[in-house]
Amino acid sequence: MPQFWKPGTEKPRLLDDEEGGLLFFSSSHSSSSGFGYSSIERLRQRLPVYKYRTAILYLVETHSTTIVVGETGSGKTTQIPQYLKEAGWADGGRVIACTQPRRLAVQAVASRVAEEMGVKLGEEVGYTIRFEDITKNGVTMIKVLTDGALLREMMDDPLLTKYSVIMVDEAHERSISTDILLGLLKKIQRRRPELRLIISSATIEAKSMSDFFNTSKKRRETEGGVQGPRMDPAILSVEGRGFNVQIHYMEEPVSNYVQAAVSTVLSIHDKEPMGDILVFLTGQDDIDAVVQMLNEEIQSRGRNSSGLLTLPLYSGLPRAEQELVFTSTPRGKRKVVISTNVAETSLTLEGIVYVVDSGFSKQRVYDPISDIENLVVAPISKASARQRAGRAGRIRPGKCYRLYTEEYFINEMATEGIPEIQRSNLVSCVIQLKALGIDNILGFDWPASPSPEAMVRALEVLYSLGVLDDDAKLTSPAGFQVAEIPLDPMISKMILSSSQLGCSEEIITIAAILSIQSIWVSGRGAQKELDEAKLRFATAEGDHVTFLNVYKGFFQSGKSSQWCHKNFVNYHAMKKVIEIRDQLRRTAQRIGISLKSCEGDMLAVRKAITTGFFANACHLEAYSHSGKYKTIRGSQEVYIHPSSVLFRVNPKWVIYHSLVSTDRQYMRNVISIDPSWLTEVAPHFYQHQRPTSMLH
Numbered sequence: 001m002p003q004f005w006k007p008g009t010e011k012p013r014l015l016d017d018e019e020g021g022l023l024f025f026s027s028s029h030s031s032s033s034g035f036g037y038s039s040i041e042r043l044r045q046r047l048p049v050y051k052y053r054t055a056i057l058y059l060v061e062t063h064s065t066t067i068v069v070g071e072t073g074s075g076k077t078t079q080i081p082q083y084l085k086e087a088g089w090a091d092g093g094r095v096i097a098c099t100q101p102r103r104l105a106v107q108a109v110a111s112r113v114a115e116e117m118g119v120k121l122g123e124e125v126g127y128t129i130r131f132e133d134i135t136k137n138g139v140t141m142i143k144v145l146t147d148g149a150l151l152r153e154m155m156d157d158p159l160l161t162k163y164s165v166i167m168v169d170e171a172h173e174r175s176i177s178t179d180i181l182l183g184l185l186k187k188i189q190r191r192r193p194e195l196r197l198i199i200s201s202a203t204i205e206a207k208s209m210s211d212f213f214n215t216s217k218k219r220r221e222t223e224g225g226v227q228g229p230r231m232d233p234a235i236l237s238v239e240g241r242g243f244n245v246q247i248h249y250m251e252e253p254v255s256n257y258v259q260a261a262v263s264t265v266l267s268i269h270d271k272e273p274m275g276d277i278l279v280f281l282t283g284q285d286d287i288d289a290v291v292q293m294l295n296e297e298i299q300s301r302g303r304n305s306s307g308l309l310t311l312p313l314y315s316g317l318p319r320a321e322q323e324l325v326f327t328s329t330p331r332g333k334r335k336v337v338i339s340t341n342v343a344e345t346s347l348t349l350e351g352i353v354y355v356v357d358s359g360f361s362k363q364r365v366y367d368p369i370s371d372i373e374n375l376v377v378a379p380i381s382k383a384s385a386r387q388r389a390g391r392a393g394r395i396r397p398g399k400c401y402r403l404y405t406e407e408y409f410i411n412e413m414a415t416e417g418i419p420e421i422q423r424s425n426l427v428s429c430v431i432q433l434k435a436l437g438i439d440n441i442l443g444f445d446w447p448a449s450p451s452p453e454a455m456v457r458a459l460e461v462l463y464s465l466g467v468l469d470d471d472a473k474l475t476s477p478a479g480f481q482v483a484e485i486p487l488d489p490m491i492s493k494m495i496l497s498s499s500q501l502g503c504s505e506e507i508i509t510i511a512a513i514l515s516i517q518s519i520w521v522s523g524r525g526a527q528k529e530l531d532e533a534k535l536r537f538a539t540a541e542g543d544h545v546t547f548l549n550v551y552k553g554f555f556q557s558g559k560s561s562q563w564c565h566k567n568f569v570n571y572h573a574m575k576k577v578i579e580i581r582d583q584l585r586r587t588a589q590r591i592g593i594s595l596k597s598c599e600g601d602m603l604a605v606r607k608a609i610t611t612g613f614f615a616n617a618c619h620l621e622a623y624s625h626s627g628k629y630k631t632i633r634g635s636q637e638v639y640i641h642p643s644s645v646l647f648r649v650n651p652k653w654v655i656y657h658s659l660v661s662t663d664r665q666y667m668r669n670v671i672s673i674d675p676s677w678l679t680e681v682a683p684h685f686y687q688h689q690r691p692t693s694m695l696h
């Protein structure tokens, strides 16, 4: 069993700050209250933010930008958009936007706000995420959307004219899209002084955010001499929080957080009163491992395993499975949700009383020198740790078990994470800005500047894709077409070239499959059967062609769920693929791509993939029995991932879709290519670095 400081002994801490100060729950909540109110209205009035309703509305009225800092659970996300609507900010067909960094949070927040307002989701309250728009023009007043989706809207409406107020929520997360959005909103405000911004977060550095928006300390005069809003931002701190969360730390550092998470869950299940558990891990691998270990452990101890329901949660999980975490726990049972950081912000999972925080998450890391972007397991920041703890204590008091020591939390954990823009490949970011007419990208007003090397790399890749011209402007029509497709520019380029190669139907299917995490069923504990099922579709040409075979089989079965079950194919994932595919076909037609099938000519398909992904070409090291490849770009050592149909096949030349890093750098979704295609499709990119091995 893990050793935690026990409640009631000298060590338990309430949700704390690193100086050891105690931050208690709001005066309006107490541990014995909070239940038994039938009316949603009364629940709303009990949230800490309610006391600030008038102040918030006043500041929004009088200031262009208002920064709202408030503890997690104080009611910022769900209440402020409603206050604005009640005050008339959605009158006359105007819309109030609330952005979130994550799709799951968008759907959850929109559902909750619709429920509180007593309206049907998709009518007065709606949401937009990539490939899904649940809003009604002229009816929707409050729109929740990912910050990426709002950026996309700017391509059609650069000044976002339909919005009266835009609330950028969870700004502390500093996702790449949030940072681009903040920079652009600042620009828009100069053209549309009537637009109001609210930047909200639990932990944001309010001062630096305020400095960023503080372009003018003078009051702005409108043409008629009527005073407009003040341009200097207002800062409002919402005091009070949800319920009390007791923090427990490990007495000693743990060497294996997966094992420690399992022991902690079992210990809670043994000793603590009923209440659901939320465990934060890093990704599908360790989540699946914990689900399996928990199930085995319970059975081996001869417990009634039905007492504990294990539910994984990560972004790649099909929607129907994700939604299980929102359903209420059956009587007498305890739900254990094992999640990545998708559950970290803006989510309220009703039954959660206990949070187990591993202290790690998967984070993007980009090296502009090798041009390799990876997701690596890295320690989280204090800001994340607080958000995680905040998932307990939203409806009742809770406990958070941190799988690290208090000393580590206080002295070693970073206060905030590094903004994503400073650790990412910037190809998508640059093309988005270019499409919005921002040509001087280095001179763009960033909340945190990206590295010039990463910028140069991105420009180089876009140039070699034929998306930018010699003056670093979007090419016409290719550059504009690529920017219109809501996918990574390399995928968009692949779609574009498929039009000329006569295989756009196939390539669009591949693009749809690549935009979801996996089409295979995982976690049924039957790796061997899964591998055998894959072999039924596998081809030596690689994973992308294998995907086409699966798609064809699914279609020929009449989109049957039994067929999926028999073949270890995820039925919900395939339904999603069809949905995304339909959307992509519509986009393709809109931008003038002709839809054609190559009727089985896989050479055309592989060439189209090469046209988008030539930068990810690798060759097998001569005489390598260990399957060692080198990237042509940076001579990095990489291997084919065991999940690929080309694992152990090891063709001489391959192109990968993405890399994952564990003990080694693994290529996921790989096809074999002919090296002559590289110089054919990307002469700029390869002519000066043609490796001698390419000549063979």
Ligand SMILES: Nc1ncnc2c1ncn2[C@@H]1O[C@H](COP(=O)(O)OP(=O)(O)OP(=O)(O)O)[C@@H](O)[C@H]1O
Pocket: 047, 070, 071, 072, 073, 074, 075, 076, 077, 078, 079, 112, 201, 202, 242, 345, 346, 347, 348, 350, 390, 393, 394, 395
């Ligand atoms: N789906 C839900 N079911 C029940 N209660 C909810 C739900 N969503 C929100 N609440 C209640 O509203 C409170 C405020 O939630 P809200 O998301 O607005 O807070 P917040 O200040 O934005 O916090 P965070 O930054 O963590 O999202 C929650 O603590 C919870 O009590």
